[in-house]
Amino acid sequence: MFNLLILSLCWILVSSEKVRYDNFTLYNVQPATERHFEFIKSLHKNSEILDFWSIPSTIRDDVSVVSPPQSRKEFEQELARRGIKYDIVLENIQQAFDEQTQTRSKRDVDNGLYWTNYQTIDEIYEWFEYLAKNYSSVVTIIHAGQSHEGRNITGVKISRQSGRRAIFIDGGQVGADWLSPTVVTYIINQLAMGDDPEARAASEEFEWHIFPILNPDGHQFSQDSVRLWMKNRRPTSRTTFGVDLTKNWNSQWGVSGGSYNPADSNYIGLGPFSEPETRSVSRYIETIGSNLAGLLSFRAFGQRLLIPFAHSSDPMYNYQDMVTIGRRAMGSLAVKYNTQYLVGTSRNVHDGSTGSIADWVKHRFNPPVVATYQLRDRTWGYTLPVNQVLPSCEETFDSLMAILREAKFINVL
Template sequence: MLLKIGIIFALCLTALSSGERVRYDNYRVYKLNASNNEELALLKRMEDTSDSLLFLDGIHRVNRAVKVVVAPHKLHDFLLILDTNKIEYELVEQNLQTALDKDYEQIETRATTSRRWTSYQTLSNTYSWLVSLANSHAANATLIEGGKSYEKRSILGIKISIQNGKKQKPGIFLEAGIHAREWIAPATATYIINELLTSTDEQIKELAENYDWYIFPHANPDGYMYTHSTDRMWRKTRQPYDTCFGADPNRNWNASWNSVGASSNPCSDTFAGSAANSEIEVLSLSNYIDSLKNKIKLYISFHSFSQYLLYPYGNTSALPDNVKDYEQVYNATTKAIGNRYGTVYTGGNIYDAIYPAAGSSVDYAYVNAGIRMAFCFELRPNGAFNGNGMELPAEQIIPTAEETLDGIVAMVNEVKSLGYFD
């Protein structure tokens, strides 16, 4: 009863809007490439000192593409600095608002509990759908709550446990949407929930029947709501910090917190928070994971974009002691992802494959929660996509989800073969 009351309250809050949306008229998106450490340091200073530049990629490696959104009034100075310092750049989007308008047109705004995965859903619709699933599949699906958000929304999830006579089954934990603007992540998570409960495919039925699944499509509900109501490009939570709002919830976990790849500036998109677990979303989810100690054997996190499969660590280039097993699972998973549509995934350990990033959920799962297999999927599109990277057309939701589920089938089978579910 308490959970249902909380859900109703959360759904009511979801309907609130903070007013007009932020507009990005004539904001341009550039792709930059720093060819040496001096150019890299310059880009880093630009990120830290200008609120008219929104960097969409971490600035940590030379010869790696970095996308940046540039405000119109900043354009002249921005290009002058690049030209003066001979930094390579390419215009990939002339007017960001045009792309964002298309995104907003792909939101299913009608209140509905049906799902076809041909549009992006509101938080309210997804929560209503989860409630309806728990009712229609009462024997196998249970609503779970990973805590409350800063704005008192429920972090609502679902536990799938098929009743087949097995008393103790290995647990698999999946969280998505921790970065608010990465809409494809929760969309993919809900598709997988539906497949686990309804698919007649023998491989998927085996996944559903032999494991307990704990799935949270929206680990950052306030931020997701804010991307719909106010600012499509919002990434963080919504807790205020003086004149700025929010922290990066995937830099806030208690795992080498704020040691590298994060910012102490509250206005930064990678602000690590005032302390480890300062964000109630992270604190409550980590407590929930801790309550499942020894039950969870595989941890999965969905992000976008870049088509990477990543594993620990984010704070150091040192590799996990079971890195050979990680490589084996990685190879099987990326191969399976590519089989259906030819989608190419790369990756490896977070620090080297993408960028240093301390305080991530994957590192927390591996280091603190004792979950020996922990992975992050960076879903479509890839880094070569000409756009801001968030704007994945809704017609790609199903293909993205299908190939991701193919990868998870392979991942689970490989993890099983290595004995981690024993």
């Protein structure tokens, strides 16, 4: 149907130059019938030109799709011919990406980190050194191994009292996701230095193990070369690189939602824990597993709180308790900016992708509180404007405190 846009894939994968997305168009496509849905699914499966930022999962679930300028007219004609409605979110996503980085030189705080824009790994790790030096009684730098390219997977432990149950938080499993690392560092800031009474109580009641970027190679590559890079950077063939870390954990690995094709952005690897990042982090979690009270994993985007397990629609473990906690907490999240989240299993409210860190931890250790946040939003995707970064941080932190509050209220924690 589409004439293939021939790209030099090898050049994209290894070049130190930045790939640009000038005049690439972001669409919000709205399938309303089974026939619409099947057409969009076939495009997702077969098109080598269109870039799907979200997987077609259910009828009436909007899908974010990017088209290069050469294919825009034909794509719109195919949608119109079938009566499929769509909105053009952005006619030039490169402009949005430029705006995400152009204000980085403006700092809001003396210690070198800010929450009015997206953060780099170097800025985050330098800030960790500042915290460990100036708040040494509360903050300790921790490591969970190294990435394929030798970068440290670095986090912080926040603890005001010894012998407390542990909560693990992660972000940045997807390279193109710049929002979750920034949201996670905001949580760190509130727990370590904030004046919120609930945050202070949370840092006294629990021991927090927090890693903002589990995929440092992919994160850096998205900063330096390919803004929309999703995977890690381990070579998987002579011409392909990377595995989708969000689907590489040992829970129903490969059952649904991922690809066995190394060229695809959702390639799941050769097996669970095939990647140095997931292996290293899983070993770290093993060291605190018997003491885990909870795990919360953060990623962009979709405005959903996903409860284990993705492979089934049946309530498993303490699913009903977590749905109650999640719905109440998402109510708290909506108070400031009216941001609306869906709550449920991935199979029920998202795409049913298996092999996530949350599902693995729930199956392996069964802590009472486990969930995956899909942060803002449902329209902008990875082009989310910088003016939404701080609101995202604020509302997510409010919901985190609400999760703890509601879990205690129903005697889960």
